[in-house]
Amino acid sequence: MSLDPARMIPMANAIRALSMDAVQKAQSGHPGMPMGMADVATVLWSNYLKYDSSAPDWADRDRFVLSAGHGSMLLYSLLHLSGFAHPTMEEIENFRQLGSPTAGHPENFLLPGVECTTGPLGQGLAMAVGMAMAERHLNAQFGDELVDHRTWVIAGDGCLMEGLNHEAIGLAGHLKLSRLIVFWDDNQITIDGSTDLSTSENVRARYEATGWFVNQCDGHDYADIARAIEEALAEDRPALIACRTMIGYGAPNKQGTAATHGAPLGADEIAAAREELNWNAEPFQIPDQIRGEWHSAGARCREQRSEWLARLDASDQKAELERRMAGDLPEGFSLDEFVAGLVREPQKVATRKASENALAVINNRLPETVGGSADLTGSNNTKAGDLGDFFADNRAGRYVYYGIREFGMASAMNGMALHGGVIPYGGTFLVFSDYCRPAIRLSALQEARVIYVMTHDSIGLGEDGPTHQPIEHLQSLRAIPNLLVMRPGDAVETAECWDVALQQKKRPSVLALSRQGLDQFRTEVAEGNQCAHGAYRVKEAEAERRVILIATGSEVGLALACAKDLESCDIGADVVSMPCAELFDEQSPAYRDNILPNVGPDEVLRVSIEAGTTFGWERYTMLNGLRIGIDTFGTSAPAKDAFEKFGFTSEAIVPKILAKLEA
């Protein structure tokens, strides 16, 4: 360990220089945080963080999360200086420019070494909780020899003020995640000015109340930073280290003020900072000696990694760990047999229950699943198979009691998925997808295989009423890029959708499941996974086809009833089940045209039936088609009454179709 200021100061100043110069050149960005936290980051990356800049994908590396993602230049500087292949200096010079991996906020899909995408406040820290959970869980499964690392976080006041922080630290404290250490950039400044404007909280007391070890240090004193870290390492709890820092440290006239937070310092102030910091190099030039120090920091654990590789090679768990970290399912994994069994013995069952039945099979075959629920275990039916509970004293357990923390759960799942080695799924009511929506978005953006089990997916939940009845949720989720929204209509489709979700290595899924029992319509053996096509014909018109009914989930059965009534009037009607619109859109034009031929409503009327908003259904019905849905809030009533009130019966729908056909 070396904390000699003569070595450390120039290393930290290299971060400061790159940060202020890159922001200045881009005329956009946040110099204040990187300059303020440069000393803490230098201590961490040169003495404590276990990483090898030549191997960003080393499975047993420590995870470093810059939760305060706006300070992205801190991370880009660290990656560049310590010798990662990217960002190159040219890429740093192109900070925030089109096509450069040095995006305004760190994006995990652009740059190895960026463990997760941060910027939306609070989520980095909350994802780190998930990473720390995954680490302890894999440690329990693979042992100290193969899995033994830490998760480090730099967070700012914004991360701590967000509500999510309460959920994340509550979970981490309860689970005693001692491998998690958070540095709080305690600079007493937010965008609006002094933190006094909006908060009077005793942050340390709050963290202590939640089971954390809390320490503090002078964020510009290397020895003090190291002392605080050492003390945190000795604890058996997660640790918060309050680093008293000065935002924009080194900019003599602006440091300590909100002016350094989110704007370039300006040429004059940068010149003054160069003088203040005794930094004589030109912009984007790093003196050789400093670069050398940083490169040795980045190579510090190279031997440790070699030893780990040797242990891995010697281990009989090598193949399994590699498979799990690669995110591959076990060879030959298939639910075909399970589906075939369902087809043989049709059942009337809620799809949430069908999901539980599928999970009982999946969880026993896939050791990598980690399930849970935000305090709705019995309602979401998420606990199935031989999981065991994940507690502080049982890290091998695979079921997490997340508590009433939807957003915390979703963020932790993001962290687990990005850590790798596990496939997280977790449940809440579909209506409360709103509570974790920012994390769902981040699952999609980060290409993380997280599976959301969202039950009680319509007014069919009945008496709980409009606060609990999703209306806009399905369509709002479908509007998010790179997210599969799947709404199966019976037990077979539920199993098929689970299969699809598990196969998505780079895409999250939402499974929207019914509270109420649904008849099974898939009673014949099919070739392959029908739901993988997104939409498919479950019934072909018998009379001349005049209508195509497109339905999802619990409304597929209703569509079949409507079709029967139409056929009895000699009006031929296809029924198309559309469990996943996104997947349907990805099919070949020929496939799509076969299911939904491009002819006008005079020839074939398209009718959508979904117990949610009609908003957006024009994509499949055409504007002049018919959309059966609900464009107001729901109502508190038994499910049957609610469905009747909103016209979800064959008796209400068929006349509308007939009227439209005659119009």
Place this chain on the structure above:
Amino acid sequence: MSLDPARMIPMANAIRALSMDAVQKAQSGHPGMPMGMADVATVLWSNYLKYDSSAPDWADRDRFVLSAGHGSMLLYSLLHLSGFAHPTMEEIENFRQLGSPTAGHPENFLLPGVECTTGPLGQGLAMAVGMAMAERHLNAQFGDELVDHRTWVIAGDGCLMEGLNHEAIGLAGHLKLSRLIVFWDDNQITIDGSTDLSTSENVRARYEATGWFVNQCDGHDYADIARAIEEALAEDRPALIACRTMIGYGAPNKQGTAATHGAPLGADEIAAAREELNWNAEPFQIPDQIRGEWHSAGARCREQRSEWLARLDASDQKAELERRMAGDLPEGFSLDEFVAGLVREPQKVATRKASENALAVINNRLPETVGGSADLTGSNNTKAGDLGDFFADNRAGRYVYYGIREFGMASAMNGMALHGGVIPYGGTFLVFSDYCRPAIRLSALQEARVIYVMTHDSIGLGEDGPTHQPIEHLQSLRAIPNLLVMRPGDAVETAECWDVALQQKKRPSVLALSRQGLDQFRTEVAEGNQCAHGAYRVKEAEAERRVILIATGSEVGLALACAKDLESCDIGADVVSMPCAELFDEQSPAYRDNILPNVGPDEVLRVSIEAGTTFGWERYTMLNGLRIGIDTFGTSAPAKDAFEKFGFTSEAIVPKILAKLEA
């Protein structure tokens, strides 16, 4: 004050009996909480709460918020027993049935006395914070004689575990809202079982860390409950009273367990509870003496109200207070002159800046506006006009520094709007509408006039990149019922949209505003507020009309540029600005048909241009129209480069239109 158990126990047992019987009859609902908190509620409603059951709309009443809304039978029992006109006993017998105001969760629009809709956990308490803010603010404006009341909350573990709780109590503690008293139903049970499963938090320490007074009591001991309340009343801070209770108190075999939380007790257990509680009345029968005690509780403050009415009559502020509580704007309020001035002197300005300019006028004319931002004041441009800051030592101030608490801000605004007397507006980035989406939904459901100022409304924000660039947000918000989403395209439209938002007495609005400067296209005097139509023609085709370009916000200018290029090819193009799709949908068929004639693309091609997802735009373009949008996540780059990359230039769009016309 009377706390005599001989009087209180039967009063409390009346709540228990109604709750268990109503849930049993409905075969649905939550008996555990009402039975557990019946004693606390009885002390509050018979001795402390300032209300008059004959006048639920008394402006100076205390506000009571059942944050744990699943325990709705507690509130329905209290309203019924204390003599409110509703719910009647018949309505209680119809608990959770179609059309009854006794919905599964309390709905403010169904039942006077229900101050806000609760059920989505955490939001009741967070709205109560806003009510307490409104009360102190109006007190500063109208004096102790007219405004002098408290806000009381019953919350459960769910409310406290939600992240929102951290934001809400942080704000309340910082603002020293001593008129806010929260009873925590500390029964150590959640749906999944013991709270030990998921939390180890010291709740009291956390509240103390945030500036709250924390007290505790035995929730089944009337004297102890009153003592705890008295001590809380003496404090100059918001207060949490931890009430140690037994869930399902009185059900001898199930009390204290999760089994009482969300399911009927069953006939046997109810019979046993009747015995245990010594409650001999038939279901839905209340003995006369007990009803008499409750009626006198409900009339306890009737004289106090008469005195208040006398003071009001004598006050020269009577008309103003009544106007403000009725939610009416001042007579003759109009922005017409301001708009006329803008038309006379066109300017290129970001719509966020145009919003600031409009607010400078609005805030100086409307004393009821209360503005704020979640730590983005300078970016949201929300501080304008002569507001003053709302701080603990300046209750008259009208600008709130909400801190980095988007959800807390939105919930507080809901509470303020529902309290009445103020019109709250608050800002964050549009992408972070996700963080407060559950509260936006509740604004809409509750019919609350809250105005969301959401700036940085597209990839046009530039360098901050995909985490900050809204893609799906406009459409996701438009999918919410009873919410106006407005995206003005220049300074004139911005002022018009503000006018529309202010006029909505029962509807929230989202104003989506640009970061970047926009040319003013509204340069001619128009008759009336054009944006009030939702969509209108800003340019008429010159050549024969072949195209209608439909655009919103920053893309209206682009549409005009495209139209110019099309006209130069002798292709006539209308340009329709659609600042508010919801309002357009409400126009007469004749109006809509004039703007978007119902003819096929062969005749007139409809093209939408919006820098967000194309999802849902088929409603206006028809399926065979053209949709210019972004169906992936954004990119970090200067705005101009980002727009070019995603094809938002006339050069990119016009060829697509020409190709479509030729196809």
